[in-house]
Amino acid sequence: MARNSFIVAVLLLMAVVCWAGDTPEAPEPIQLNPELLDVKEHTLDNGLRVLMLEDHSTPIVSYKVFYHVGSRDEHAGMTGMAHMFEHMMFRGSKKYGPEEHNNMVKRHGGYCNANTSWDRTQFFENIPSDQLELVVHLEAERSVNLELTPETFEPEHTVVEEERLVRVDNDLFGSAFEQLISNSYMAHPYSWPIIGWMSDLKAYDLERMGKFYRTFYAPNNATIVLAGDFDSDKAIKLIEKYYGNLEAQPQPPQVITQEPPQQGERRIYLHRPAQLPILLASYHIPASTHRDMAALEIAQKILADGQSSRLYKTCVYEQQVAPFAGGQMIALKDPGLFITYIGVIPGRDIEEAEASLFGVIDSLAANGPTEFEMQKARNQLEADFVFSLMTVSGKASQIGETVVTNNGDWRAFTERLKDYAEVTPEDVQRVVATYLSPLNRTVVIVVPDNEAKPVDVSMTGGEE
Amino acid sequence: MKRMTMLALLSLGILLSGFGWAMAEGDVDLVPAYDAKQHIDMSPMPLPDITKKSLKNGMTVYYIPSHELPVASVQINMPGAGLYCPLDKAGLVDFMSGLLDQGTETRSAQDIAATMDFIGGSLSVSSGYNACNVGMDVLTRDLETGLEIMADVIMNPTFPEAEIERARQQWMSGLMMEKDEPSAIADKVWTRFVYGADHPYGLPQNGTMESVQSFTRQDLVDLQNVLLTPKGAVMVVSGDIEPKKAHKLINKYFGDWKGNDLPAVAHPDPTEKPGGKILVVDKPDAVQTQIRMGYILAPKNMNHENYYAFNLMNYLFGGGGFSSHLMLRVRNELGLTYGAYSGLDYRRQKGAYTMDTYTGTENTGLMVEEMLGVMNNVRAEGFNNDELTDAKAYIIGTYVMGFETPAQVGGKFITTILYELGVPEDYIANFRKNYGSVTLDEVNAAAVKYLQPENIRIVLVGVADDIIPQVEKFGEVQRISMDEYETF
Numbered sequence: 044m045a046r047n048s049f050i051v052a053v054l055l056l057m058a059v060v061c062w063a064g065d066t067p068e069a070p071e072p073i074q075l076n077p078e079l080l081d082v083k084e085h086t087l088d089n090g091l092r093v094l095m096l097e098d099h100s101t102p103i104v105s106y107k108v109f110y111h112v113g114s115r116d117e118h119a120g121m122t123g124m125a126h127m128f129e130h131m132m133f134r135g136s137k138k139y140g141p142e143e144h145n146n147m148v149k150r151h152g153g154y155c156n157a158n159t160s161w162d163r164t165q166f167f168e169n170i171p172s173d174q175l176e177l178v179v180h181l182e183a184e185r186s187v188n189l190e191l192t193p194e195t196f197e198p199e200h201t202v203v204e205e206e207r208l209v210r211v212d213n214d215l216f217g218s219a220f221e222q223l224i225s226n227s228y229m230a231h232p233y234s235w236p237i238i239g240w241m242s243d244l245k246a247y248d249l250e251r252m253g254k255f256y257r258t259f260y261a262p263n264n265a266t267i268v269l270a271g272d273f274d275s276d277k278a279i280k281l282i283e284k285y286y287g288n289l290e291a292q293p294q295p296p297q298v299i300t301q302e303p304p305q306q307g308e309r310r311i312y313l314h315r316p317a318q319l320p321i322l323l324a325s326y327h328i329p330a331s332t333h334r335d336m337a338a339l340e341i342a343q344k345i346l347a348d349g350q351s352s353r354l355y356k357t358c359v360y361e362q363q364v365a366p367f368a369g370g371q372m373i374a375l376k377d378p379g380l381f382i383t384y385i386g387v388i389p390g391r392d393i394e395e396a397e398a399s400l401f402g403v404i405d406s407l408a409a410n411g412p413t414e415f416e417m418q419k420a421r422n423q424l425e426a427d428f429v430f431s432l433m434t435v436s437g438k439a440s441q442i443g444e445t446v447v448t449n450n451g452d453w454r455a456f457t458e459r460l461k462d463y464a465e466v467t468p469e470d471v472q473r474v475v476a477t478y479l480s481p482l483n484r485t486v487v488i489v490v491p492d493n494e495a496k497p498v499d500v501s502m503t504g505g506e507e
Numbered sequence: 508m509k510r511m512t513m514l515a516l517l518s519l520g521i522l523l524s525g526f527g528w529a530m531a532e533g534d535v536d537l538v539p540a541y542d543a544k545q546h547i548d549m550s551p552m553p554l555p556d557i558t559k560k561s562l563k564n565g566m567t568v569y570y571i572p573s574h575e576l577p578v579a580s581v582q583i584n585m586p587g588a589g590l591y592c593p594l595d596k597a598g599l600v601d602f603m604s605g606l607l608d609q610g611t612e613t614r615s616a617q618d619i620a621a622t623m624d625f626i627g628g629s630l631s632v633s634s635g636y637n638a639c640n641v642g643m644d645v646l647t648r649d650l651e652t653g654l655e656i657m658a659d660v661i662m663n664p665t666f667p668e669a670e671i672e673r674a675r676q677q678w679m680s681g682l683m684m685e686k687d688e689p690s691a692i693a694d695k696v697w698t699r700f701v702y703g704a705d706h707p708y709g710l711p712q713n714g715t716m717e718s719v720q721s722f723t724r725q726d727l728v729d730l731q732n733v734l735l736t737p738k739g740a741v742m743v744v745s746g747d748i749e750p751k752k753a754h755k756l757i758n759k760y761f762g763d764w765k766g767n768d769l770p771a772v773a774h775p776d777p778t779e780k781p782g783g784k785i786l787v788v789d790k791p792d793a794v795q796t797q798i799r800m801g802y803i804l805a806p807k808n809m810n811h812e813n814y815y816a817f818n819l820m821n822y823l824f825g826g827g828g829f830s831s832h833l834m835l836r837v838r839n840e841l842g843l844t845y846g847a848y849s850g851l852d853y854r855r856q857k858g859a860y861t862m863d864t865y866t867g868t869e870n871t872g873l874m875v876e877e878m879l880g881v882m883n884n885v886r887a888e889g890f891n892n893d894e895l896t897d898a899k900a901y902i903i904g905t906y907v908m909g910f911e912t913p914a915q916v917g918g919k920f921i922t923t924i925l926y927e928l929g930v931p932e933d934y935i936a937n938f939r940k941n942y943g944s945v946t947l948d949e950v951n952a953a954a955v956k957y958l959q960p961e962n963i964r965i966v967l968v969g970v971a972d973d974i975i976p977q978v979e980k981f982g983e984v985q986r987i988s989m990d991e992y993e994t995f
Binding site for chain 1: 536537538539540541543545546547548575576577578616617620621623624625626627628644645646648649673676677679680681683684686687688689690792793794795827829830835838839840841842843844845865866867896897900901903904905907908910911912
């Protein structure tokens with residue numbers, strides 16, 4: 044097939060990029076069996092999209108439903124609703140009572156769960172191959188027949204409040220991370236936490252929940268990804284059978300607001316009872332589809348992957364100012380963030396750690412990467428790609444996440460390696476200088492302050 | 508059962524709630540019904556071709572080929588580890604293993620990191636209460652490069668003073684930051700409280716402020732000489748490489764590795780302690796209470812008594828996630844927490860049976876009462892046949908999911924040998940049949956025997972002034988401050 048020969052060509056292209064000097068030569072390219080990446084596609088009349096990747100090595104199927112709704116689709120007063128819905132989807136439908144979905148999957152030898160991000164809500168089942176029809180049935184059922192009642196809603200409501208307490212309010216890193224994201228965005232909906240503000244959690248009502256469900260849990264707003272031991276033609280028939288009667292809904296409202304360019308550093312001091320300071324910094328980066336993203340991924344590898352990465356080597360190993368230092372990309376549908384962070388060794392101060400962290404980034408911006416670092420990053424990305432194919436669940440996730448953040452185009456998943464091969468050291472230097480610049484960053488410093496009051500989680504709002 | 512009645516009432520409430528908007532859309536059901544067939548496959552688990560070899564130095568090697576992807580995995584498991592940690596050197600075993608890849612006779616820490624990072628491989632060194640593990644995942648083309656590094660860090664570590672000091676500083680900052688993590692504090696305090704400071708299982712793996720300061724290079728060398736030995740070690744080489752070729756490589760890099768037998772373990776099993784004791788760690792800025800409850804019970808292999816029945820019982824009681832009795836009650840019915848679990852600590856000697864959860868400060872007493880209530884209820888009323896069948900279907904059905912990657916298969920071999928669960932090939936082959944044949948009587952008997960509310964000890968981390976009045980009725984309370992939690 045045309046697509047497969049293309050992938051082979053990409054891998055060959057990577058192989059001919061060699062360097063002189065003491066950089067080890069680029070290794071022989073990995074030759075993958077083309078069938079490993081042979082994704083098949085089908086769209087139902089109601090707009091439901093299905094992506095399938097067969098792999099018959101183990102008798103299991105990973106079935107993942109991606110609803111294209113996340114915290115970016117919320118607005119003030121209803122933050123956290125996408126995540127609340129992830130919970131409610133387990134609380135019963137026309138045919139099944141609360142928790143029956145989960146129980147049905149388990150009693151047929153499968154495992155299921157769900158999670159919510161800024162851009163999407165994902166539900167998945169990993170099941171023995173002979174139970175595929177059951178999960179197609181179950182997922183179709185709760186996508187249209189969900190029952191929202193006070194009896195199912197109230198206990199789940201407090202469960203989510205407890206989840207917020209344990210993940211954010213009672214967790215120093217969680218609190219600092221929430222401050223970082225919220226202060227990075229002044230306009231875009233990525234500003235609020237995925238789990239939502241406590242005041243909004245306490246105020247959800249079933250009417251708004253119902254409207255949210257009808258709007259976003261529509262067949263034309265979902266992508267189903269299957270990977271594993273199934274026959275694609277049979278899977279399509281099953282999906283047509285159970286989802287075929289569902290009607291497409293009006294297109295959900297599009298997110299209009301764009302984040303205006305940041306025009307100078309924002310700096311937040313978070314006073315909390317704590318033993319040691321921590322510093323987190325974020326930089327605005329483009330959306331996942333942008334052509335600079337491949338160079339930024341290579342920069343991320345050079346800065347933060349492994350003990351030989353620049354941040355670890357400089358801040359932790361050589362200067363010994365920090366117990367840990369690192370960086371990660373949050374690549375999203377709309378412009379996301381490049382996050383960096385550093386801790387402090389007792390006896391050193393946060394200013395030293397900050398200087399060390401930003402010094403590493405500035406140096407990469409000023410001088411660019413070495414050829415050794417470029418090849419190391421490419422090798423790491425290639426290995427990451429191969430390792431991500433080891434489980435059917437991993438494959439389904441890769442395909443689904445790519446679809447979500449790349450405007451529906453799953454091919455970006457397999458074509459990524461080609462993009463990395465084309466990135467030059469100059470590109471890396473340019474994107475680091477452009478995006479990881481002081482004017483484009485937001486800094487959160489956790490200030491140990493034992494006088495700081497505990498977080499008021501009651502949200503009653505009144506004075507004592 | 509009270510619980511089932513409540514569920515039934517809830518379901519009834521749903522049917523009666525005519526205002527529900529989903530019903531209002533009309534009576535036409537858009538999703539066809541499906542009559543699922545439960546199918547419990549008790550046939551022997553098929554295994555890939557496996558070659559077993561013994562090296563002259565005493566190490567057993569399993570070769571498990573699989574050619575789907577060009578990757579290879581090598582895992583070495585050396586039993587002993589935490590059981591040999593000196594009582595005044597908490598954390599030493601983990602500290603030593605963390606330094607293995609930080610310098611050898613011919614390579615610096617950065618040489619090792621740069622080589623592994625350049626091939627995009629991972630080398631992990633870790634220890635625990637049961638074993639030291641060194642694992643490596645690489646693309647097959649880089650297997651020999653990886654093996655050379657792996658053998659070097661196991662056989663020739665030098666523990667450079669500069670690296671020891673750097674690691675010590677990292678550990679000290681980790682210990683300080685732990686004070687801001689209520690869950691980590693609860694785990695650490697629980698470990699010492701339930702096992703006692705006079706047994707290595709009671710020592711925290713990340714050490715204490717005091718112990719970490721005391722580590723010397725000689726401590727590390729002495730421990731390495733005892734623990735890192737091929738005698739009794741098990742290695743699994745899995746992935747895209749033929750056994751013959753792999754065996755040549757393993758002989759080349761590990762054939763010269765020498766070591767002694769492990770000495771006899773100096774400590775008998777940890778001792779059971781009287782129940783009804785409650786330890787409260789005062790953390791005035793907490794907004795939730797972290798809860799740990801349990802008692803010393805048995806080794807991971809349950810001494811081969813009721814092993815399968817016990818595991819099914821634990822699954823139904825609190826180990827089975829969202830469908831366990833514990834979770835149904837405290838999460839789904841009462842909304843007291845995001846999660847509640849029970850399980851037996853994996854240990855070669857006797858491990859603790861622990862329930863863990865958390866809840867809002869004001870609900871602490873209620874939560875403890877409910878957890879005990881579920882335990883008593885299960886003991887008194889037992890489980891029913893349907894839920895047991897469902898539990899078997901889940902454990903048996905999902906078992907195959909742990910055989911997807913060669914490293915997972917290798918991990919199963921290592922675990923089976925380490926905990927003396929049987930001959931790995933037999934244990935794995937008979938797994939589904941052994942779980943499938945357990946009867947309801949056996950599971951209910953296991954609940955009565957192994958759920959021991961009278962032996963429960965409790966650790967609570969939260970706002971002591973608010974918590975203590977809520978829990979005094981459950982037993983004798985000991986209150987400690989945040990400055991005392993490593994040394995109480």
